[in-house]
Amino acid sequence: MPRQIEIWFVVCGERxxxxxxxxxxxxxxxxxxxxxxxxxxxxEWQLDAMARVxxxxxxxxxxxxxxxxxxHKYGWGEGLPVEVTPLGTPGIDQATVKTSP
Numbered sequence: 505m506p507r508q509i510e511i512w513f514v515v516c517g518e519r520x521x522x523x524x525x526x527x528x529x530x531x532x533x534x535x536x537x538x539x540x541x542x543x544x545x546x547x548e549w550q551l552d553a554m555a556r557v558x559x560x561x562x563x564x565x566x567x568x569x570x571x572x573x574x575x576h577k578y579g580w581g582e583g584l585p586v587e588v589t590p591l592g593t594p595g596i597d598q599a600t601v602k603t604s605p
Contacts (some may be wrong), residue, residue: 506543507535512580514573518590520544520553521570523583533557536586544588551590558585 509532513520524530536542536555544553558567567585575581 507532512574512578513588514570514577516570516573520588520590521574522586522588523571523574523581524586525583527584530584533584533586542588544590552592553588553590555586555588558587 511522513522515521524533527533536557540554540556542553542555544551558570560567563585566587570585571581573581
């Protein structure tokens with residue numbers, strides 16, 4: 505059954521990064537661990553994507569970078585980062601995705 509959440513995100517390198525405040529306990533993180541296929545909707549814009557939970561050790565530099573971006577954008581960058589890679593949609597960037605803080 506599809507699960508829909510509303511969540512803050514940042515865009516880096518044509519990917520979205522979401523932050524699970526409760527880490528591995530978040531239901532949507534558990535769902536991504538079981539099935540990496542996701543659909544992303546921002547306003548009226550929707551696309552299919554693949555998601556993965558970042559690994560604190562292997563993805564340390566990326567983790568720190570996206571946490572810093574979220575902290576700058578929202579004043580909060582804690583939590584478990586999840587990378588969402590759009591399928592077949594090049595050119596995702598801050599100009600493409602209009603958001604308000």
